[in-house]
Amino acid sequence: MTKIALVTGASAGFGQAIVRQLVTDGYxxxxxxxxxxxxxxxxxxxxxxxxxxxxxxxxxxxxxDAALENLPQDWQKIDLLVNNAGLALGLDKAYEADFSDWLTMINTNIIGLTYLTRQLLPQMVKRNSGMIITLGSTAGTIPYPGANVYGASKAFVKQFSLNLRADLAGTKIRVTNIEPGLCEGTEFSNVRFKGDDERAEKLYEGAHAITSEDIANTVSWVASQPEHVNINRIEIMPVSQTFGPQPVYRD
Ligand SMILES: NC(=O)c1ccc[n+]([C@@H]2O[C@H](COP(=O)([O-])OP(=O)(O)OC[C@H]3O[C@@H](n4cnc5c(N)ncnc54)[C@H](OP(=O)(O)O)[C@@H]3O)[C@@H](O)[C@H]2O)c1
Known part of the structure; x- marks a missing residue:
């Protein structure tokens, strides 16, 4: 039987590449x-x-709810949920950031992801099969100036997926959090910088950043592991991106 995947954020970037790859994989x-x-x-x-x-x-x-209710009967059994939709808005310090941007990130990256997961999990549990792949970020582990709520939302996503695994103990349902670093060729930074495309473009200059296809390949690899294998987390960065020292600001 052909497996069915549901991919959020499929109109651009990673989501679109993930859809293409999963179709190639037979979904x-x-x-x-x-x-x-x-x-x-x-x-x-x-x-x-x-x-x-x-x-x-x-x-x-x-x-x-309305979208799920509109699904035709033969598209309702979802084997793989890819929670990819998400965004960062702004790179301002917490004491200058726009609070409505914070709410949008929380509503999308946290509340939307958890609600959709809560709606689709029961059918997976009932069938005792299924897989959930979430898109976290290195920002969910590594703090940086201006990441405030975005990074915190991705830390939530990471811990939520690990806690799902704890709740799903004894079932065959698998959960993976993919945590990318700098990725280019998506709308992510154009959205973050609110249409300042020049600033967005500059971020990637000479960086040889990860591409959407790299992330789609990762999803494909995770989803094709044997049934007894669960990949808990994958952190993935371009070679050009690495760790800095912990700064000490002196008087
Ligand atoms: N690019 C990076 O550097 C990077 C790094 C780490 C993690 N990530 C994460 O990876 C995921 C995908 O990022 P991307 O780079 O592919 O970004 P992108 O090109 O901006 O794509 C984001 C997708 O999310 C959808 N989306 C945004 N808000 C939505 C909402 N309220 N409801 C439904 N869909 C919504 C957008 O579609 P519509 O606008 O059509 O709704 C779009 O398809 C995000 O969760 C992001 O946080 C990205």
Whole structure:
């Protein structure tokens, strides 16, 4: 039986590459995001029997419910949930940041992800099979100036997926958190810098950053492990990115 995956944030970046890769791997994929026309063109390029475009704003729980209720019968058994939709907004210090940006990140990266997971987990538990892959970030482990709520939301995502594993003990359901560092070729920094594309572009100059395809390959590898193997976490960075010293500011 063909497996069905549901991928959030499928209108751009990682999500779009993950949909393409999962279709190549033989999945039928429900592609979710707010921008429906982007999902439609993805579906028409990959085949409407392979990709089902589903408009969903994960930051509003009623919209998640409505979207799931609209799924045709033969797309309702979800084997793989890829919780990828998410965003960073701004890079301001906590004492200068826009609080409404913080709420948007919390509503999307935390509340949306947990609500969707809560809605889809029971069917997996009932069947005693399934897999959840979440997109965390190195920012969920490594602090940096301006990451404040974004980093904290990804720390939540990491701990939530590890705690899911604890709750799912004794079942065959697998959970993995993928934690990327600097990745280029997505809309992530354009969104973070609110349309300042020049600033976004500068961030990647000469960095040979990770690409969406690298992340899609990682998802594909995680999902293709034998049934008895659970990859708990993967932290992935470009070779050009590494760790700095802990700074000491002196008088
Ligand atoms: N790029 C990086 O450097 C990087 C590094 C580490 C982790 N990540 C994480 O990886 C994930 C994907 O990032 P990306 O680089 O691919 O970003 P991206 O190109 O900006 O794509 C983000 C996707 O999320 C969707 N999205 C945003 N808000 C949404 C909402 N309220 N409801 C539904 N969908 C929503 C967007 O679609 P619509 O706008 O159409 O809704 C878009 O498809 C995010 O969780 C991000 O935090 C990225």
């Amino acid at each position: 039928k994929v429900i592609a979710c995001a707010r921008r429906f026309e982007k999902l439609q063109s993805l579906a028409s390029s990959l085949g409407s029997d392979k990709v089902y475009p589903l408009q969903m704003d994960v930051s509003v729980s009623d919209k998640i």
